[in-house]
Amino acid sequence: MLNYQPSVTNSKTTDPRFELSDAARYFYRQDWMVGTAGNLSARLPDDSFWITASGKAKGELSTSDFVRVTLTGEILERASANIKPSAETIIHQVIYSLFPAAQACYHVHSIEVNLVSHFTEKLNLLLPPLEMVKGLGVWEENPQVAIPIFENHLEVPQIAAEISDRFSTQLPQVPALLIRNHGVTVWADSLTSARNYVELIEYIFRYMVAARQAGIF
Numbered sequence: 001m002l003n004y005q006p007s008v009t010n011s012k013t014t015d016p017r018f019e020l021s022d023a024a025r026y027f028y029r030q031d032w033m034v035g036t037a038g039n040l041s042a043r044l045p046d047d048s049f050w051i052t053a054s055g056k057a058k059g060e061l062s063t064s065d066f067v068r069v070t071l072t073g074e075i076l077e078r079a080s081a082n083i084k085p086s087a088e089t090i091i092h093q094v095i096y097s098l099f100p101a102a103q104a105c106y107h108v109h110s111i112e113v114n115l116v117s118h119f120t121e122k123l124n125l126l127l128p129p130l131e132m133v134k135g136l137g138v139w140e141e142n143p144q145v146a147i148p149i150f151e152n153h154l155e156v157p158q159i160a161a162e163i164s165d166r167f168s169t170q171l172p173q174v175p176a177l178l179i180r181n182h183g184v185t186v187w188a189d190s191l192t193s194a195r196n197y198v199e200l201i202e203y204i205f206r207y208m209v210a211a212r213q214a215g216i217f
């Protein structure tokens with residue numbers, strides 16, 4: 001295991017930890033990463049990825065609040081030995097393993113995610129046919145798009161195994177999944193797109209909660 005060494009890659013343009021920290025601060029200000037909630041990661045060319053360290057306040061991350069791990073969860077780099085990778089690293093491992101084009105994986109907790117996760121007891125939650133769905137890659141008239149829902153087991157590896165099992169036989173329609181009573185995870189081919197996907201999905205969930213209150217969805 002290597003200890004973290006500042007290097008030539010430690011610059012704002014090439015080191016994704018700066019953009020991850022900015023995104024986390026933005027999500028924190030939206031109330032989607034309250035306190036230490038949520039975790040963000042970015043894949044590197046060698047297939048390892050930087051992920052937020054466990055239990056860090058997401059509104060004030062710095063580059064030392066990340067751990068670089070392999071696709072099998074082995075720790076490669078960190079600022080000090082007492083920093084642990086996110087408790088949900090194994091979910092990021094599953095996403096990067098299943099979706100080779102994924103370059104970023106973002107997981108946030110919002111009030112609306114938790115509310116909409118009760119709108120169905122099924123394995124998939126139907127999204128309203130909003131124009132915003134196009135932003136998630138579905139260019140259809142009156143789209144019938146569902147987001148997969150997983151149960152929030154205490155053991156995170158069990159959640160990860162269920163994601164892996166289900167997605168191995170049926171790919172999701174959109175690059176997102178919901179964990180009931182917990183949060184939403186999105187993945188994308190760039191950090192910018194992952195941030196946009198979080199915003200779009202949160203907009204759709206806000207709409208769903210408001211529409212339910214108005215009795216229209």
Ligand SMILES: CSC[C@@H](O)[C@@H](O)C(=O)COP(=O)(O)O
Binds near residue numbers: 036052056085088
């Ligand atoms: C605020 S507790 C939330 C955690 O249990 C977990 O769900 C989470 O998203 C953050 O865990 P972390 O280990 O900091 O990445």
Ligand SMILES: [Zn+2]
Binds near residue numbers: 037039088107109182
């Ligand atoms: Zn979480």
